[in-house]
Amino acid sequence: MIDPRSSVIEKRLAGVKRIVAVTGWKGGIGKSSIASVLALLLAHKGHRAALLDLDFTGASDHIILGINDAHYTEETGLNPPLAHGITFMSMSFFSQGRAVPLRGSDVSQAALELLAVTQWGEQDFLVVDMPPGIGDASLDMVRWIKRAELLAVTTPAVLSVETLKRSLALFERLNVPLLGIIENLSTAAHSPFVSHAKFLGSIQRDPSLEAATGHPEQILRTRFAEELGKVAAVFD
Amino acid sequence: MHEWALAEAVIASAAETARQQKMSVVEEIVLNIGELQSIDAEMFASLVKNQLTQAEPLLQDAEVRVVRGEAAFECQACKKEFSEQDAKVSEEEREAIHFVPEMAHVYMRCPACGSPDFSIVRGRGVFIQEITGQP
Numbered sequence: 001m002i003d004p005r006s007s008v009i010e011k012r013l014a015g016v017k018r019i020v021a022v023t024g025w026k027g028g029i030g031k032s033s034i035a036s037v038l039a040l041l042l043a044h045k046g047h048r049a050a051l052l053d054l055d056f057t058g059a060s061d062h063i064i065l066g067i068n069d070a071h072y073t074e075e076t077g078l079n080p081p082l083a084h085g086i087t088f089m090s091m092s093f094f095s096q097g098r099a100v101p102l103r104g105s106d107v108s109q110a111a112l113e114l115l116a117v118t119q120w121g122e123q124d125f126l127v128v129d130m131p132p133g134i135g136d137a138s139l140d141m142v143r144w145i146k147r148a149e150l151l152a153v154t155t156p157a158v159l160s161v162e163t164l165k166r167s168l169a170l171f172e173r174l175n176v177p178l179l180g181i182i183e184n185l186s187t188a189a190h191s192p193f194v195s196h197a198k199f200l201g202s203i204q205r206d207p208s209l210e211a212a213t214g215h216p217e218q219i220l221r222t223r224f225a226e227e228l229g230k231v232a233a234v235f236d
Numbered sequence: 237m238h239e240w241a242l243a244e245a246v247i248a249s250a251a252e253t254a255r256q257q258k259m260s261v262v263e264e265i266v267l268n269i270g271e272l273q274s275i276d277a278e279m280f281a282s283l284v285k286n287q288l289t290q291a292e293p294l295l296q297d298a299e300v301r302v303v304r305g306e307a308a309f310e311c312q313a314c315k316k317e318f319s320e321q322d323a324k325v326s327e328e329e330r331e332a333i334h335f336v337p338e339m340a341h342v343y344m345r346c347p348a349c350g351s352p353d354f355s356i357v358r359g360r361g362v363f364i365q366e367i368t369g370q371p
Contacts, residue, residue, distance in 0.1 A: 001268060002364040004249030008241070011248070077241030078335065094332040094339050101341050101352045109360070110338035117241040117335070 005116035009144050012077075012115060015122040016050070018235075019145055020179060023130040023138065024153035025167040026160045030184040031055070031153045033209065034228065035129035036064040038151075040216055041229050043085030045236075047124040050080065050087035054111050054141060055129050056100050062092045066214035077119040084216045089118050104136035111137060115144060125235065134167055142176045149179035154193065156183065161192050182231055201231040238335060239275055242362050243283040247291050250367055254294055259369035262298040266366040270359035271307040271320055274334045278302070280362070294369075307359030311346035317357070322347040337361050 013019065022035035032055060042049035053061040062068070065088070070081035072093055080089040091100060091110065102110065111131070120126060128148065131137035142148055150171060154164040168178065178198050183191040186202035193199045203224060212218035219225055246267065254262050267284065269277045281302045288295055307320045325333065329343035337360050341352050 002249055002253060002367075004245040004362065004364055005242070007248035007252055008245035011244070012241075074238050075240075076244075077238050091336065094336050095342050096332070098342050100339075102338055103353075103355075106338045106341065106356075110336050113336050113338070113361070116245050117238045119241070 003112075005112050006144055009115045010146065012118060012120060013126070013145065013147070016120055016126045016147075017124050019126045019128060019148045020151050020235075021128045021130050021141065021145065021148040022151045022153060023167075024160070024164070025132070025134055025138075026154075026163045027132055029153050029155045029160055030203075031132070032058075032060045032129050033064060033224070034151070034153050034182060034184060034203075035127050036061045037219055037225055037228055038232055039086045039088075039125070039127040040065065040084065040219060041225060041232055042125050042127070042235065044220060047235075048087075048122060049085065050120055050123045050126040051089075051129070052114070052118075052126060053088075053090035053092070053129045054114075054131050054137070056091045056107050056110055056131065057102055058132070059090050059092045059095070059100070061129055062088070062090050064213055064219075065216055075119070077117045078114075079119050079121075087120065087123060089114060107131055107137040108140040111141065112144065134170060139174075142171065142174060149177050151179050152181045153184050154181060154191075155185045156187055156191065164193075180231075180234060182228075200234055201227070203227040203231065239280055239283055242275075243280065243287050246284050246362065246364060247287050247295065249364060250298070251292055251295055253364070253367050254369060257367070257369075258371055259367075260294060260371060262295050262367060262369040264299045264301060264366070264368045265364060266301045266303060268303050268305045268363040268365040270305040270337070270361045270363070272333060272337045272340060272356065272359050273361040274330055275362065277304055298369075303365055305359040305363075308357040309340075309344070309346075309354045310357050311349060311351055312353040312355060313351040314346060314349040316346055316348040318347050318354075320359075
């Protein structure tokens with residue numbers, strides 16, 4: 001039996017100029033916040049920006065951005081809705097707010113389905129909120145989304161730093177290009193990655209982001225968005 | 237309808253496979269349409285046939301035949317095997333499963349123990365079962 005779906009992924013992404021895969025390989029580091037607000041900032045700057053939430057078991061981009069009523073439409077595939085200037089696709093459209101208990105191979109299968117049927121159209125950027133960890137789903141994503149550039153998120157925590165080091169080495173061996181490293185929830189003046197050639201900058205812990213969750217206009221006024229905006233200058 | 241996108245994937249995949257197997261002409265494509273995804277098999281075959289007319293020459297005259305694949309599940313917790321009919325879902329839930337079959341884990345439960353932790357043994361969605369042609 002031949003699964004035909006991966007054969008059409010490149011065609012689905014043909015109109016996307018750059019694909020930024022936001023990943024961090026460790027939970028609780030703000031990967032989804034970075035991915036969501038990055039898409040918001042890019043859209044706010046006038047770019048055609050799309051966001052794909054592939055963190056199926058913990059989908060939260062729709063909550064961060066307050067995307068409640070938008071829904072995909074069905075034509076020659078699934079057309080993602082435009083919400084707050086972002087073309088957005090998420091498993092939350094299908095799970096109706098329920099838990100999504102998927103094993104690793106099922107995450108891959110569900111992601112493959114979305115990649116095969118989602119019609120992204122013309123986009124300057126597609127930001128992908130990657131599945132956490134370095135399991136089946138992450139490995140499959142970088143295999144299927146061939147033009148993805150990694151935007152790696154870490155924190156000052158030793159466990160996060162050590163995990164990132166190991167993971168970067170792995171993905172380098174897989175020939176996945178690294179766009180850059182962002183240190184989130186920063187408290188120290190010097191990140192262990194500050195001398196890394198691809199270090200883009202630090203983002204301080206910002207308590208105002210929590211209060212702004214679900215309100216894109218408020219998010220854009222937070223220090224978090226301001227600092228991420230400086231880091232994201234790499235896209236200009 | 238989103239089946240169009242899956243039909244396009246079938247065409248692309250069939251062309252890849254035919255080239256890998258060094259076929260000069262494809263005579264028949266057999267599709268296996270899994271029950272879980274609730275795709276109308278005849279309608280899907282028509283979509284594929286319509287797209288074949290626009291496809292590259294080695295595919296254009298291929299016949300399309302459909303085999304329906306019954307869905308089967310196995311509970312990871314109690315090992316019971318069950319069918320789609322055993323695990324009752326509403327029409328709204330069925331639509332979500334139609335778009336992403338793994339949503340079965342959100343809406344279906346093992347009829348014996350109630351666990352959502354089951355594997356889809358067969359009958360998930362669209363597969364190419366066989367491609368035949370001439371070298």
